Amino acid sequence: MLPEMTEELEELTLLETLDHLLDRGVVVAGDAVISIGDVDLLYLGLNIVLANVDAIIRTGRKS
Amino acid sequence: MKSVIIGAHLRRDDIEPLAEVLPAADVFLSGLAVADDQPLGDRELLLRVARVRASLLERATFIAIRYGFAASTANEAMAKCAAHLDRWRALLEQHREEVEMTLKVLARERVPRPDRHDFVSGAEYLKALHAATAAVDVDPEFRSAAEEAMGKGRWLHRDNASLELAALVARDGVERVRGAGEELKRRFPGVPFLLSGPWPLEVFADADRE
Numbered sequence: 706m707l708p709e710m711t712e713e714l715e716e717l718t719l720l721e722t723l724d725h726l727l728d729r730g731v732v733v734a735g736d737a738v739i740s741i742g743d744v745d746l747l748y749l750g751l752n753i754v755l756a757n758v759d760a761i762i763r764t765g766r767k768s
Numbered sequence: 769m770k771s772v773i774i775g776a777h778l779r780r781d782d783i784e785p786l787a788e789v790l791p792a793a794d795v796f797l798s799g800l801a802v803a804d805d806q807p808l809g810d811r812e813l814l815l816r817v818a819r820v821r822a823s824l825l826e827r828a829t830f831i832a833i834r835y836g837f838a839a840s841t842a843n844e845a846m847a848k849c850a851a852h853l854d855r856w857r858a859l860l861e862q863h864r865e866e867v868e869m870t871l872k873v874l875a876r877e878r879v880p881r882p883d884r885h886d887f888v889s890g891a892e893y894l895k896a897l898h899a900a901t902a903a904v905d906v907d908p909e910f911r912s913a914a915e916e917a918m919g920k921g922r923w924l925h926r927d928n929a930s931l932e933l934a935a936l937v938a939r940d941g942v943e944r945v946r947g948a949g950e951e952l953k954r955r956f957p958g959v960p961f962l963l964s965g966p967w968p969l970e971v972f973a974d975a976d977r978e
Contacts, residue, residue: 721964722818725870729970730832731856733773733848 771799772808773837773845774821775830775968776852778860782828787820790839792846794857797833798824799845808836825968829867829939831856832968859973863936868972869945869965871914871933875904878929900928910952910959917948922971934971942966 771788776795783789783798790797800817807813817835824830839845846853882896904925906914914933915921921935937945942965949963 717962718964721962722822723814725832725964725967725970726814726818726821726835728834729967729974730775730834731852731973732834733837733852 769801770804770806770838770840771801771845772813772817772835773833773839774798774800774817775824775832776849776856776860777824777828777830778857778864779828782830783824786823786827790842790845792842792849793853795853795860797842797845797849798830799839802838804840808838821968825867825966829860829864830968831859831973832970856973859969863969863972865939866936866969867939867942867966868968868970869918869935869937869942869963870967870971871918871935871949871961871963872926873906873910873914873931873933873959873961875929875931876907877904879903881928897928901925904928904931906931907956907959910956913952913955914961917952918945924971936972937966939966 771790773790774787775798776792777783777798778795780789780791780796783796787798788801790799798820800813800820802813814835821832837848839848849856879900881900882893884893887893887896902925904927911923918933918935919937921933924932924934926932935945945965946963952961952963
């Protein structure tokens with residue numbers, strides 16, 4: 706595999722890993738405020754809802 | 769110190785010594801200890817958590833807790849998770865031998881994303897965004913083939929241009945699904961998709977997605 710391809714693959718894997726970390730799993734009530742560059746985050750009321758904006762929208766669609 | 773909570777596990781030895789153990793009734797929470805003033809948005813911390821998460825999954829299947837939940841004590845963590853604990857225990861027992869895999873696929877057509885400036889209220893704008901996301905679809909033939917490759921799963925609308933199929937796969941079936949993904953690539957060269965995993969229980973542990 707070419708070095709550039711390996712680098713691209715690693716970057717893709719990292720992005721996918723972070724996407725799952727930030728956009729998947731059970732949301733538990735918390736009390737922290739988080740901001741991460743280039744990722745839109747929201748803080749709602751007393752419960753923290755950490756996700757990118759699209760994830761918030763998908764959750765909102767169900768309510 | 770506080771702990772960044774990573775997941776909920778069936779057994780203590782699913783966690784130790786890879787991460788800190790926080791007992792919570794009939795399950796065990798995994799955590800990463802950090803200083804109280806440690807910003808959770810720190811890039812290095814995110815990457816550390818991601819690495820520990822991957823190591824924990826190699827050990828045993830667990831329920832992923834979305835990044836951002838931190839607690840100072842096991843009691844605090846347990847109190848905040850109290851409403852979930854019975855369900856988590858049942859899910860962990862049920863899916864002990866399974867992991868999640870996901871297939872993200874580009875939609876047949878990108879549905880135009882609404883422009884915020886076209887809406888007077890934020891609520892109307894959000895509704896329009898929901899509608900744009902829900903309208904996205906993939907080629908029916910690809911959809912069937914993906915379901916055949918991945919097994920029974922759930923389709924999730926990602927945004928106005930892509931969908932995702934999340935499926936439960938036997939822990940020893942991951943390579944078979946990867947092989948099926950390669951076959952999908954050959955069969956549908958014009959459909960861009962990304963098959964990834966294994967992941968802990970994410971979609972299938974999220975009550976909001978049921």
